[in-house]
Amino acid sequence: MTRSFNTSTDLPVTLEPRYQGPDELGFSRWLGRMPVWVLPLIAAVFLIWPTVVEAQTVYSAQKIMDIMAKWLPLLITQGFLMNVIISFFTMLFGTIAGLFLGLGRVSDNSGIRGFSWLVVQLFRNSPWLVLLFIVMLTLPFEIRIAGTYIAVPDWMKAVFGLSLPIMANLAEIVRGAIQSVPSAQWEAAESLAFSKRQIMWQIILPQCFKRMIPPWMNWYAIMTMATPLVSLLGVTELVTLSRQAMEAEGNNPSLLMPFFGFALIIFFAYCYPIARLTLRLEKKYAVKG
Amino acid sequence: MIETIQDFFRTMADTYPKWNFIFFHEPAQWDRVVSGFFVTLQLSVACVILSVIIGIVGAWAQGSPSRTIRWIVQGYIQFFRNTPPLIQLLFFYFALGQFTPTVTGPDGWTEQPIISNVGWAIISLSFFAGAFNVEIFRSGIEAVPKSTLEAAESLGFTRAQTYTNITFPLALRVSLPALNNNLINLVKTTTQAIAIAVPELLYEMVSIWNDYASAQNAAMAVLFFTYIALVGVLAFGMNRWEAKLLVPGFGKARR
Amino acid sequence: MSDQDWTDQQPIVSIKDVHKAFGTLEVLKGVSMDIMKGEVICIIGPSGSGKSTLIRCINALNDIQAGSITIEGQEVHDTKLDKLELRKKVGMVFQQYNLFPHKTALENVMMAPIKVLKQPRDEVEVRARALIKKVRLEGKEDSYPGELSGGQQQRVAIARSLAMDPDVMLFDEVTAALDPETVKEVLLTIKELAADGMTCILVTHEMGFAREVADHIYFTDRGVIVEHGPPETFFESASDPRTKEFLGQIL
Numbered sequence: 001m002t003r004s005f006n007t008s009t010d011l012p013v014t015l016e017p018r019y020q021g022p023d024e025l026g027f028s029r030w031l032g033r034m035p036v037w038v039l040p041l042i043a044a045v046f047l048i049w050p051t052v053v054e055a056q057t058v059y060s061a062q063k064i065m066d067i068m069a070k071w072l073p074l075l076i077t078q079g080f081l082m083n084v085i086i087s088f089f090t091m092l093f094g095t096i097a098g099l100f101l102g103l104g105r106v107s108d109n110s111g112i113r114g115f116s117w118l119v120v121q122l123f124r125n126s127p128w129l130v131l132l133f134i135v136m137l138t139l140p141f142e143i144r145i146a147g148t149y150i151a152v153p154d155w156m157k158a159v160f161g162l163s164l165p166i167m168a169n170l171a172e173i174v175r176g177a178i179q180s181v182p183s184a185q186w187e188a189a190e191s192l193a194f195s196k197r198q199i200m201w202q203i204i205l206p207q208c209f210k211r212m213i214p215p216w217m218n219w220y221a222i223m224t225m226a227t228p229l230v231s232l233l234g235v236t237e238l239v240t241l242s243r244q245a246m247e248a249e250g251n252n253p254s255l256l257m258p259f260f261g262f263a264l265i266i267f268f269a270y271c272y273p274i275a276r277l278t279l280r281l282e283k284k285y286a287v288k289g
Numbered sequence: 290m291i292e293t294i295q296d297f298f299r300t301m302a303d304t305y306p307k308w309n310f311i312f313f314h315e316p317a318q319w320d321r322v323v324s325g326f327f328v329t330l331q332l333s334v335a336c337v338i339l340s341v342i343i344g345i346v347g348a349w350a351q352g353s354p355s356r357t358i359r360w361i362v363q364g365y366i367q368f369f370r371n372t373p374p375l376i377q378l379l380f381f382y383f384a385l386g387q388f389t390p391t392v393t394g395p396d397g398w399t400e401q402p403i404i405s406n407v408g409w410a411i412i413s414l415s416f417f418a419g420a421f422n423v424e425i426f427r428s429g430i431e432a433v434p435k436s437t438l439e440a441a442e443s444l445g446f447t448r449a450q451t452y453t454n455i456t457f458p459l460a461l462r463v464s465l466p467a468l469n470n471n472l473i474n475l476v477k478t479t480t481q482a483i484a485i486a487v488p489e490l491l492y493e494m495v496s497i498w499n500d501y502a503s504a505q506n507a508a509m510a511v512l513f514f515t516y517i518a519l520v521g522v523l524a525f526g527m528n529r530w531e532a533k534l535l536v537p538g539f540g541k542a543r544r
Numbered sequence: 545m546s547d548q549d550w551t552d553q554q555p556i557v558s559i560k561d562v563h564k565a566f567g568t569l570e571v572l573k574g575v576s577m578d579i580m581k582g583e584v585i586c587i588i589g590p591s592g593s594g595k596s597t598l599i600r601c602i603n604a605l606n607d608i609q610a611g612s613i614t615i616e617g618q619e620v621h622d623t624k625l626d627k628l629e630l631r632k633k634v635g636m637v638f639q640q641y642n643l644f645p646h647k648t649a650l651e652n653v654m655m656a657p658i659k660v661l662k663q664p665r666d667e668v669e670v671r672a673r674a675l676i677k678k679v680r681l682e683g684k685e686d687s688y689p690g691e692l693s694g695g696q697q698q699r700v701a702i703a704r705s706l707a708m709d710p711d712v713m714l715f716d717e718v719t720a721a722l723d724p725e726t727v728k729e730v731l732l733t734i735k736e737l738a739a740d741g742m743t744c745i746l747v748t749h750e751m752g753f754a755r756e757v758a759d760h761i762y763f764t765d766r767g768v769i770v771e772h773g774p775p776e777t778f779f780e781s782a783s784d785p786r787t788k789e790f791l792g793q794i795l
Binding site: 446 | 628632635644659701
């Protein structure tokens with residue numbers, strides 16, 4: 001008697017859920033999977049919109065177009081470019097600080113480990129806006145370096161405010177990546193008489209580097225989407241300028257759609273390729289086996 | 290007792306002029322903090338409940354046989370997940386707020402919109418978090434094996450009985466970790482209601498430090514740790530619930 | 545024939561010329577069989593021959609395109625049929641146990657009588673404990689499915705079906721997912737059930753078991769019944785070449 005048919009014994013109690021807890025690439029995965037035609041579709045909706053509302057308002061579609069054409073160059077060069085600059089610097093500071101904080105999380109010294117844990121918890125769990133407010137107000141408007149006063153512009157303070165949560169979240173990515181390197185690597189390197197510091201910087205971190213890039217880019221996209229928050233603190237960027245422009249044009253409600261619609265499209269157009277690239281890299285760097 | 294505490298902070302403000310915890314010794318300022326805290330609490334609770342309802346209804350609608358309904362739900366998710374919540378808030382309040390009817394206020398002569406700024410904040414933030422909840426619940430439902438539901442069917446359960454007794458309890462267990470994360474994020478996002486002048490905790494604290502420069506450091510510290518505590522309590526409660534619902538051999542315990 | 549006219553002198557399950565297709569793939573091409581009360585039937589055959597589909601059609605988990613299936617004279621695929629009445633008469637046990645993972649063994653057994661039949665809880669509990677004892681799982685009442693072995697889970701699944709007090713039990717390859725050691729305990733439970741006079745329809749690969757307990761064996765291949773008969777004649781003197789080939793491979 002044999003039972004040669006269909007004898008798999010490892011039957012799942014539950015299927016793997018598609019949204020398995022907090023996915024570290026959730027945002028990019030979602031954005032990157034969107035078909036390319038979504039962008040022109042959104043653009044079309046906001047172009048057609050003025051024509052649709054024309055009947056209800058004093059503004060003709062032509063007039064709305066003229067107003068938009070007048071403001072667009074400013075919105076891009078003074079507005080969105082500012083969001084991009086803020087996001088670059090935020091990422092720069094957040095990455096450097098996050099790397100060291102992440103190293104602190106895996107330090108041999110329990111004091112450093114505990115302190116890093118506390119910092120990560122505090123800045124991951126507080127609202128970004130609260131951090132922004134606190135940093136904007138506590139940082140001086142100028143700093144004294146070697147006898148000369150250097151003004152700290154508002155947007156630079158905003159960069160520091162946004163860097164804090166980014167630092168804490170990137171620290172967790174660094175820690176996760178370091179801990180994912182098999183401990184045999186440490187032992188092998190130790191047996192070759194490398195020092196602890198050498199092992200970390202020359203052997204472990206280079207291995208983690210590729211693994212960290214996709215989640216790192218994912219956080220870049222999330223943070224870029226959060227840059228309009230700084231408009232609440234009076235920093236000049238796209239949303240601040242859009243609201244000022246609408247005010248200058250008499251705050252007509254029919255301007256809300258085209259202005260906010262433009263903000264939407266430009267953020268989308270910027271983040272979408274990043275998300276696509278993130279997913280490509282994730283696939284490329286996926287650990288085999 | 291209260292006098293002692295007030296005296297303590299008054300003396301402290303005199304000794305260290307930069308650390309004036311004004312709301313701990315001036316009842317009027319204390320009332321502002323408390324009212325701000327309760328608005329934040331109200332926003333959070335209302336949005337958590339509403340967004341969970343939106344999530345459940347949306348996940349159910351996504352399983353609808355009608356393609357139109359599925360597309361509408363999909364469109365809703367796409368829109369709310371991709372745009373910054375701040376722009377959503379501004380859009381809801383300024384753009385849609387234009388079209389809501391007004392009623393005569395309690396004073397008998399001012400015209401007030403039916404939906405206040407608090408109302409718009411609740412609606413906008415609930416839709417924002419709800420979009421994520423739909424996805425979370427849907428994947429939870431998908432994680433329930435079809436064969437388990439078939440077993441229920443063969444035992445004579447109706448569709449509704451299967452849903453309430455089997456599908457929902459199992460889907461909830463799968464969804465909880467992600468739901469936990471999203472609700473914490475929601476509580477943090479309520480601060481953005483300051484953009485439409487909702488008098489929540491951040492708003493009240495900012496006005497206090499604008500009014501009393503000496504209270505700035507104190508207000509910041511209290512603000513920061515209040516939110517940490519709020520998020521901590523929510524996370525603790527959700528983790529306890531998760532642990533309580535954990536059954537051997539299902540979900541987390543398997544890995 | 546309506547269920548009022550049915551007496552246990554007539555087949556309890558009657559399958560007549562059943563056709564079933566999934567899209568263009570025809571799985572059952574005119575299958576007929578009659579099962580009397582108290583009989584134990586084994587359906588054997590190569591994978592993909594339609595055995596499982598047939599047994600699922602008996603329970604109306606799958607619908608059929610043509611033909612008829614009656615249980616105690618009641619047409620199963622009658623759209624006006626009260627499904628609940630059918631489910632009360634027919635119990636089913638699956639290959640993958642399909643216990644409810646968030647309920648203990650006892651709760652799994654008690655759930656359907658309480659929720660579906662609306663029977664009083666304490667009465668159901670007495671019966672459920674007796675059933676758990678019957679499948680030799682005393683002491684495991686409060687264990688969750690995740691804490692039980694495959695064989696133990698399968699026996700809880702059998703008790704769960706029996707709690708509905710069915711007239712016919714369907715077993716869909718119930719031992720196929722089990723370790724060889726635990727197969728025995730499940731088969732023993734089924735054997736006892738058969739000895740108690742329960743009408744059983746089994747899809748199985750356990751030839752030794754089929755030979756021992758079955759009153760009648762059906763061999764299906766590519767959607768038709770190729771050959772059938774009592775075990776002695778079936779195993780000793782199969783006439784069809786397809787049956788011979790299958791038995792040759794498996795014995």
